[in-house]
Amino acid sequence: MITRRMLIAAAGLAASALAGAPTFAQETVKVGLIVPMTGPFASTGRQVEAGARTYMAMHGDTVAGKKIELILRDDAGTADQTRRIAQELVVNDGVSVLAGFGLTPLALAVAPVIGQAKIPAIITSAATSSITEQSDYYVRSSFTLPQAAVPVATWATENDIKRVVTLVSDYGPGIDAETWFTKEFTAKGGEIVEAVRVPLQNPDFAPYLQRVRDADPDAIFVFLPSGVGSLFMKQFADRGLADAGIKLIATGDVTDDDILNDMGKPALGAITGQHYSTAHDSPENKAYVEAYKAAYPDMRPNFMSVGGYDAMHLVYAALEKTGGDATGDALIEAMKGLSWTSPRGPVSIDPETREIIQNIYMREVKEVDGELYNVEFATYEAVKDPAKTSDQ
Numbered sequence: 001m002i003t004r005r006m007l008i009a010a011a012g013l014a015a016s017a018l019a020g021a022p023t024f025a026q027e028t029v030k031v032g033l034i035v036p037m038t039g040p041f042a043s044t045g046r047q048v049e050a051g052a053r054t055y056m057a058m059h060g061d062t063v064a065g066k067k068i069e070l071i072l073r074d075d076a077g078t079a080d081q082t083r084r085i086a087q088e089l090v091v092n093d094g095v096s097v098l099a100g101f102g103l104t105p106l107a108l109a110v111a112p113v114i115g116q117a118k119i120p121a122i123i124t125s126a127a128t129s130s131i132t133e134q135s136d137y138y139v140r141s142s143f144t145l146p147q148a149a150v151p152v153a154t155w156a157t158e159n160d161i162k163r164v165v166t167l168v169s170d171y172g173p174g175i176d177a178e179t180w181f182t183k184e185f186t187a188k189g190g191e192i193v194e195a196v197r198v199p200l201q202n203p204d205f206a207p208y209l210q211r212v213r214d215a216d217p218d219a220i221f222v223f224l225p226s227g228v229g230s231l232f233m234k235q236f237a238d239r240g241l242a243d244a245g246i247k248l249i250a251t252g253d254v255t256d257d258d259i260l261n262d263m264g265k266p267a268l269g270a271i272t273g274q275h276y277s278t279a280h281d282s283p284e285n286k287a288y289v290e291a292y293k294a295a296y297p298d299m300r301p302n303f304m305s306v307g308g309y310d311a312m313h314l315v316y317a318a319l320e321k322t323g324g325d326a327t328g329d330a331l332i333e334a335m336k337g338l339s340w341t342s343p344r345g346p347v348s349i350d351p352e353t354r355e356i357i358q359n360i361y362m363r364e365v366k367e368v369d370g371e372l373y374n375v376e377f378a379t380y381e382a383v384k385d386p387a388k389t390s391d392q
C-alpha cells in the first residue's frame with residue numbers, strides 16, 4: 001500500500017534531485033573524540049581535548065555551511081571501551097568522523113568499526129607505525145615512532161655517541177622505537193650494548209637502570225609513552241646515571257612538555273627528537289600557545305595537544321574541500337594530500353599512506369625564564385614514516 005508519508009518522501013526526493021541538491025543535507029557534522037580522560041593516561045586525553053577545543057576557539061564552529069559538534073567520550077584507556085564507544089557514536093549519535101585513541105591498542109580496537117561504517121578515524125596520539133595499515137579509514141595527526149627515532153639515531157652517530165643501551169616500553173611503539181633507532185644507529189657504525197624492554201603498566205626502572213650503569217654506555221636511548229617520563233627521570237637521577245656521564249637521548253615522549261617542569265634539574269641536558277615543543281618559535285605556535293593558555297591557564301600544550309588541534313584542522317579542511325559533503329569516503333579522500341602550517345611547523349598528509357609528513361626537531365632540555373623547555377637546535381625536514389618508504 002502506498003501511504004501518504006511515502007508519497008511525501010518521494011516528492012521530496014524528486015524535488016531535491018531536480019534542484020541538484022546534495023543528499024548530505026545534514027546541518028551538523030559530529031566528531032566523536034575518544035580518549036582516556038581517567039586512569040594512568042588521563043593526561044593524554046586532557047591534552048588532546050584541550051588542543052581540539054583550542055582549534056575550535058580559534059577557528060569558529062562552522063565550516064562549509066556546517067556546524068561542527070565535538071562529542072568527547074572517555075574510554076579510560078581500555079580497548080573494549082574504545083570499541084564499544086566508537087560503535088555507540090556511529091550508531092546512536094551519527095558521527096561523521098572519529099578521532100583520538102591515546103594508546104596503540106585503543107586505536108587498533110576501532111578498525112572493524114570504521115571499516116564497516118566507512119568513516120575516517122583520525123589518530124591524534126597513538127604512534128605505532130603499522131596501525132594505519134589495518135584500515136584504509138585511518139589517518140594520522142600524531143607521529144610514528146620510526147619517524148622520531150631515526151633522526152635521534154642519526155644525530156647520535158654525528159655527536160660522538162658510539163655505545164648505546166636502549167630502554168623502551170614493551171609494546172608496539174616501544175618495539176618500533178627500538179627497531180628503528182637500532183637500524184639507523186648500527187648502519188652508521190654505532191653499537192647497541194644492551195636492549196631493555198620494560199612493562200607498559202607500573203614500570204619500576206630501578207633494577208634496569210642499575211644494569212645500564214654497569215654496562216657503562218655513552219648514552220641510553222629511551223622511549224616511554226607520554227606521562228611516564230617523570231618517574232623514569234627521578235630513578236635515572238637517583239641511580240646516578242647522569243653523574244656517571246651517561247647521556248640521556250630519547251623521543252620527546254619522555255620530556256613531555258606537560259610534565260617537564262615538574263621533573264626539575266635531572267632533566268636538564270636531555271636530548272630528544274620530536275615534532276612539537278611548546279617552545280617552537282613560529283607565529284602559528286605563538287598564537288596557539290596564547291589561545292591554549294587563555295582557556296587552560298594551568299596547563300601547557302604538549303605534543304598530544306597538537307595531535308588534537310591538527311585533527312580538527314583535518315576535519316575543517318576536508319569539509320571545505322568537499323563543499324560540506326561529510327560522507328566518510330569523501331572526507332578520507334579529501335584528507336589525503338592536504339598540507340598546512342601547524343603550530344608544530346609545515347605538515348602534510350601522505351596520500352599513499354595517510355601518515356603525517358613533518359619536521360622532526362632535535363631539542364635540549366634547558367631552563368628559560370625559570371621554566372624547563374625542550375629548546376630546538378636542529379631540524380630534519382619533512383620526515384616521512386621511514387617504516388613505509390619503499391627503500392627500507
Ligand code: PHB
Nearest residue numbers: 103104126127225226253
Ligand atoms: C602509543 O601507545 O602508541 C603511544 C602512546 C603514548 C606516546 C606514544 C605512543 O607518547
